[in-house]
Amino acid sequence: MASKPCGVCKILKITCEPTCVCKPHFPSGSTRIQDVHQIFGAVNVHKILNSLGAAEREIAANSLCYAAEARRRDPIHGVHGMILHYQSILNDLEKDIIAAMNTLATTVGSDQVPKYFDIPIPNDFLATPASLDSYIEKIKSLTTVEKNQLMQFWKRADGASSSAGPSTALGEKYQ
Ligand SMILES: [Zn+2]
Structure with a gap:
């Protein structure tokens, strides 16, 4: 042809x-x-x-x-290296969220602290051509609020199969 x-x-x-x-x-x-x-x-x-x-x-x-x-x-770790990298980012975000929640609690009261967020996952996320750069840039370009929302989404998805929901788990740490 x-x-x-x-x-x-x-x-x-x-x-x-x-x-x-x-x-x-x-x-x-x-x-x-x-x-x-x-x-x-x-x-x-x-x-x-x-x-x-x-x-x-x-x-x-x-x-x-x-x-x-x-x-x-990363010829040694491949995708697993990326998982570890993102896990590290998530752990840092979790610490930031807990610190922010504690600050909020002392400022406006614990009853005013949001327990979860609606998640603005881009509609084209799965269809985005696979490029580590594009994923990394996409995550870097998120605002702090969006990063927190993404974090909550992952925790919810991760906690869906466990008895304790993610917001509960975060709430416990927040206590
Ligand atoms: Zn062909």
């Missing part, structure tokens, strides 16, 4: 059909495939995307990009 092959088909030197499932995620001219190919191999990317339904392909492609970039940056 006349149009240029997608990144995966180009590496594999195969014909990129109009129905190629890799094309939307690794279009011609995009450099996204480079890290992914180096870490997972274009053959495996092709296999994985072909084995999935349309709804899962974008998530899988973004996950592969994310994991490959993390592995390139």
